[in-house]
Amino acid sequence: MTIASDLLAWYDANARALPWRAPPGSALADPYRVWLSEIMLQQTTVAAVKPYFAAFTRRWPDVLALAAADEAELMAAWAGLGYYARARNLVACARAVATEHGGRFPDTEEGLRKLPGIGAYTAAAIAAIAFGRRAVVVDANVERVTARLSALETPLPAGKPMLHAFADSITPDERSGDFAQAMMDLGSTICTVRRPACLACPIAGACKGRDEAERYPLKAPKPVRPERRGSIFWLECDGDVLLCRRPPKGLLGGMAALPTGPWLPKDPGLADAPIETDWLLAGTVRHVFTHFALEASIYRATLPHVTLANDGGQSWFWAPITRIEQSGLPTLFAKAAAIARSMQ
DNA sequence: GACACGTGGTG
């Protein structure tokens, strides 16, 4: 038997039931749901995605509904899931599908690959899973499984092309979507990062790395994560708090946020405070991003009735404090808001 | 190729 046939047999008996998957033995899954889930699952765990997928599909049941969505509402619905460029690209992609493709997703890798937010992995996954095309689907799970199967001694990312070629060599012509999902299920339940369960693996017989699976894949060492210091401002007025909209690109781009100062190696104090007033230090919040860690002071002040004019580049607005959880703040600011409110 | 880009779970 081949690796593919052994793995597919295992998958037929052990596939995880996931909300975006078609029931076993049924027709192909809905391309919209496959696309939405694949975007949400980029660098994100199944457990984290599930509630967001349920909320999005209830609120926007198809790609035309999503294309018509208010962008700020969609960003707020994405708040907490991270990598917010995905949400910006999600809208752009839905609108491209609606206006340039008649509301239907392209059914080839090449066509899918042109859409915003869809890269090599996602294009292959949608083509295979939603459209039944043969495609070589390589994500971190597949890289780990194939690195172990082939006992690849070349560290990643340099070894990626070899793993893609190996994945291509074992991908079947039929059911390549199921094969891809089987590889991912195997990677998340058996061929795990730590303590892989080789004794339970349906393809251990073909695995060159099975005696030392945890060694693979070899990876280049990661650079150290720098520390930055910052300030976050909580300005109250009449039961409202001052929020702003982050610039459209960059860190937390396009998201609602509390006003901040610059984030630098040294404590910036009250630099870039939205107004000059008697700020009180309400606490600190620590948050770790992908490429730096932030420790921010939270400054608090209350205003009498005033209006705050927008000035260059800033886009401020007031939000009711009692419904701050519905403002769509990313996690850093949700944590800061909780700390600021706890000081009242 | 390298870096920017979030978050929460895990051992």
Place this chain on the structure above:
DNA sequence: TCACCAAGTGT
């Protein structure tokens, strides 16, 4: 506690 890492993409 903390480093690692997850169904990657864009620049």
